[in-house]
Amino acid sequence: MNGLNPDGRIPLAVGITGHRQIRPEDRQKICSSVKAELAKLKSAYPSTPVIMLNSLAEGGDLLCAEAAEELDIPLYAVLPMDIKEYEEDYSPEGLEEFRRQLGRAAECFVTPYTETPQETVSRNFLYRQAGIYVAAHSHVLIALWDGGPGTPAACGTAEAVDFALQGAYRPQKGISYRSGDNTRVIHIFTPRNGHDEKEAGTVEYLGNRTDAEDILAKTEEYNALALSVPGSTESLLPEPQPEASLPAKLDRVYQAADALSMAFSKTYRKVLSLLAAASTVLTLAFLLYDEAEIHWMVLVCGVMLFTAFFCRRYAVRSACHRRYIEYRALAECIRVQAFLRYAGSSLEAASLLSWTQQLETAWILDALCSLDTGKALQEKRDIRESWVNAQGSYHKNAALKTGRNLKSSDRIVSTALALSICLYFVVLIFELVSGGLFNKIFLPAGNMDLVRVVLKLLLGTISAGTLFIANYYGKQSLSRQKSDHEKMARFYDKMASLLAVYGQSDELLEIIAREELTENGNWVSYQRDNTPDFSL
DSSP states (O other): OOOSSSSSSOOOEEEEOOOOOOOGGGGGHHHHHHHHHHHHHHHOTTOOOEEEOOOOTHHHHHHHHHHHHTTTOOOEEEEEEEEHHHGGGHHHHHHHHHHHHHHOOSSEOOOOOHHHHHOOHHHHHHHHHHHHHHHHHHSSEEEEEEEOOOTTTTHHHHHHHHHHHHHSOSSSSSOOOOOOOTTTEEEEEOOOOTTSOTTOOOOOESSSSSHHHHHHHHHHHHHHHHSSOOSSOOSSSSSSOTTHHHHHHHHHHHHHHHHHHHHHHHHHHHHHHHHHHHHHHHHHHHHHHHSSSSTTTTHHHHHHHHHHHHHHHHHHTTTTHHHHHHHHHHHHHHHHHHHHTTTTTOOOOOHHOOHHHHHHHHHHHHHHHTTTTTTOOOOOOOIIIIIIIOOOOOHHHHHHHHHHHHHHHHHHHHHHHHHHHHHOOOOOOOHEEEEEESSSOOOOOHHHHHHHHHHHHHHHHHHHHHHHHHHHHTTTTTTHHHHHHHHHHHHHHHHHHHHHHHHOHHHHHHHHHHHHHHHHHHHHHHHOOOOOOOOO
16 A cells, blocks of 8 residues: 555545654653554554655654554655755754655655745744645644644644644635644654653544544545546546656546446435335325225335335435535545646645535545645646636536436426326316216216226326426436536636636636635535435
8 A cells, every 4th residue: 555546545644743852761652652543543444545744854753754664654755945955954863864764755845835935934934834734734643742832933843733723824825724623633742851741652632533533434435435446547637647646646536536426326316216216106006005995005005115215224324415425526626626736736725615615525625635745746737628628518518418307307297297287177077077076966977986096096196206206306406507507617618718818827727716616515515405315
């Protein structure tokens, strides 16, 4: 397991922060605690590759890198500055270990700036940017820390914990999106010289542990399913990318998430159709039992009830509705991030998500953060054809297809409703003419009871069928989907014209990315209400 998600899985990113002053007598205890926590994560989430984000500073960082090496956890070296300059901070022994760990790192890169630099960039500022990057891109932050307070605008372990739990930094664009609700901090007590409040290596969990574990559980759930997705030869991006590059890694996850979403979408629609059919047959069987006194129809009623029950239970157990929605949302978020990286932009899709999206699908936010780890491409590529024009064509075609489905559903529902109305008037005329509705029979009919039974059966079944068919199509929100596709098609036409006039810039890329993410968030919002149910 090399941590480079060759099969479309999302890595569990473990960030490291730690101070340099580790007492020799505490080293073994602290190292054992670090290895124990890493081993727990690997054991609890067996389908999820674990990676480590580590700045490899002397002291706690290098200690954790050694623990990761023993557990065969890939290392991402997140450096605050160029290697030659960084090496000035090491002792001879530390420098040797630093170079050795760099040699085994899956990737090594210098941290981009999250905050706006001052006119003179200090060493302290560079360390701070590395700490922010590690905290912002991790599912879990391991902090080798004495628990003492930090200093505003500094870059120590206390500040890194605040970056993770409170988002205590100010990015150049937007707001920080990390908090105790989407990041778990494992505090391993690491006393400095002369501090003995408690035993070294004592573990404490910080942040909202329940929410953090839910994020990791959903990530594991997705990864276990992603392992069953066959590899795809159809790339999201217009040209092949280096295997370990960010766009290539994002592309693989997109393909897996897209395939899973499509599969659960089919299951969800099958469940809806089966529930609608079972409801209609149940109504007919009950009427035959009640009105026609065909007693064995009670068995058909039972079969339909059990069919609906197990169908609904399967929908709940398979979570087809939730997975269809969330994996679609994941795929669309990954698509946006992949094209931003392909375009050579440093924009992060995670920072463009709405507040609602960050809260409701926190595991997707964390997935974006962990996947967008590594060296960004420096080359700027034109994305007009591959992203803007392609998405515009997709939405136009989708609007036409959804429009056809909407017209078809309207025809079916309208026809069923018209039959119900016509049959009602047949029943009314029958009762007026031959049934003595007003105590006078104008045209006697033979075998009145049989005629009434047949009319009741037809009216009840067609009316129930109309409701169930309308419910089936209503849960697909075809009208809303058609409107959304039409609006997005017009949006991409507008963006294509702006790109042609002003050229490709981060400002326009941000508008495109934000709008696509917002549209997907709106889709998720109204699709959440369309859970499969069995209402009579």
